[in-house]
Amino acid sequence: xxxxxxxxxxxxxxxxxxxxxxxxxxxxxxxxxxxxxxxxxxxxxxxxxxxxxxxxxxxxxxxxxxxxxxxxxxxxxxxxxxxxxxxxxxxxxxxxxxxxxxxxxxxxxxxxxxxxxxxxxxxxxxxxxxxxxxxxxxxxxxxxxxxxxxxxxxxxxxxxxxxxxxxxxxxxxxxxxxxx
Numbered sequence: 001x002x003x004x005x006x007x008x009x010x011x012x013x014x015x016x017x018x019x020x021x022x023x024x025x026x027x028x029x030x031x032x033x034x035x036x037x038x039x040x041x042x043x044x045x046x047x048x049x050x051x052x053x054x055x056x057x058x059x060x061x062x063x064x065x066x067x068x069x070x071x072x073x074x075x076x077x078x079x080x081x082x083x084x085x086x087x088x089x090x091x092x093x094x095x096x097x098x099x100x101x102x103x104x105x106x107x108x109x110x111x112x113x114x115x116x117x118x119x120x121x122x123x124x125x126x127x128x129x130x131x132x133x134x135x136x137x138x139x140x141x142x143x144x145x146x147x148x149x150x151x152x153x154x155x156x157x158x159x160x161x162x163x164x165x166x167x168x169x170x171x172x173x174x175x176x177x178x179x180x
Contacts, residue, residue: 050165063089
């Protein structure tokens with residue numbers, strides 16, 4: 001049953017991303033700000049930092065799977081989020097090896113991950129012609145609000161999920177060693 005916790009949490013976050021904007025105050029919608037929820041990516045960053053070990057890449061695998069699901073459910077172009085999330089989580093996994101795992105490093109890696117992912121998705125959408133917003137407006141009206149909102153979500157999830165992720169990661173490591 002414990003093996004299903006991570007996919008179930010990711011699936012729940014995938015579903016909640018669609019209604020996330022409905023949970024925000026209506027005053028934000030009257031402005032020019034565009035906030036994109038990357039809740040699956042935020043959880044994947046937590047997974048990469050606290051669940052994965054040096055030699056395991058479960059977070060990258062989940063990034064591929066749930067990135068593809070986001071593409072299927074929310075976008076019309078397959079592979080954009082799948083590639084973006086997997087590449088960003090792979091980078092986060094590599095950066096985590098050089099830094100200690102604490103709240104400040106996690107928030108920094110979250111900002112890097114969310115910004116890289118959103119910029120790469122916007123670049124692909126701009127190249128394909130889905131969006132035509134200029135970079136200055138994109139930075140001010142979409143990237144900054146998106147990173148800020150998702151960073152708040154990461155800060156809210158951090159105290160709730162760090163200990164379970166560490167425990168599940170240790171259990172996964174001990175299970176894989178027992179099979180060898």
